[in-house]
Amino acid sequence: MVTTESSITLYQRPDCPFCWKVRLVAFETKLTIREIVVQLDKKHPDVVSLNPNATVPVLVDGDLVIIESAQIIEYLLDQCPEIQLMPSSPKARAKVRQLHHYSDSKLGKVLFPYIKQKRDSPTHEASAEVKESTRLAWFDEQLILSEQLGQSEFFAGHFSVAECALIPRFCLAITHGLAIDESFQNLHDWYARCAARSSFLKALPEQFPGLA
Known part of the structure; x- marks a missing residue:
């Protein structure tokens, strides 16, 4: 709050x-x-x-x-120890921490050059080279995440810090024209579950109303 x-x-x-x-x-x-x-x-x-x-x-x-x-x-x-945004088992907690780090480092670096160009020059297209290289790399990262998610509703089995770290990256990608590929239905479903939470709507920046 x-x-x-x-x-x-x-x-x-x-x-x-x-x-x-x-x-x-x-x-x-x-x-x-x-x-x-x-x-x-x-x-x-x-x-x-x-x-x-x-x-x-x-x-x-x-x-x-x-x-x-x-x-x-x-x-x-x-x-708030009663709020279970981290799993109880050591292995599951380690997985969430790895996804958190991955989102901040690898995924962020993949998306940043293209998003920065779009953010800094909203009326101009990003360079074709940056756009294409980011699109291909974004697909590869979605493939990795789709395989990790599998048929689970969330990456740790329940909504966790992993979702809190990943959702902003997905929102920024979608806002700037990098949609979730149709090949990854489990990621589409995962995103929809996250977007249905009240925290998603409350944390959403005002300049991104289309994501609500």
Whole structure:
């Protein structure tokens, strides 16, 4: 729950996938969090003073400052042990952590060049070379994820941090013209299940109304 009255403050940018996944977790936990929105092209003075990298998300709770999104998520989940966004078994937890890291690193790197071009020049097409290379790489990553998902409803058997990390990447890809390939029906069904959750709608950036 995002509010203006809370001991926890989150500096974030709505369309940043690292911030987006934190918002998803926050809405799943229903924690009361004070949200401060940071603009892409402006350095917020608080963020500059709190984070040497001057990037978001940044979470502040009293004298505690956390500047890494994965650690922010762990901290939020520690506040709500009854919310099962991490599986109970060690192997399943390891799988979720691997998917989380994969989303932040491999999947993010595959999509970023094309999405950045589209974001920075919304009235112009991305270069044909970048568009085609991203399309092919995006297909390959969907194949990997489809095989991992199999016939399960969610990657850990239930909605988890894996979904919170992956959904923003899928939303950004879809928004910028990289749809889920029709070959991967299980990913289409998985996305629909995620999109039906109230946390999905609450965390969705206002500039992406077509995803609701």
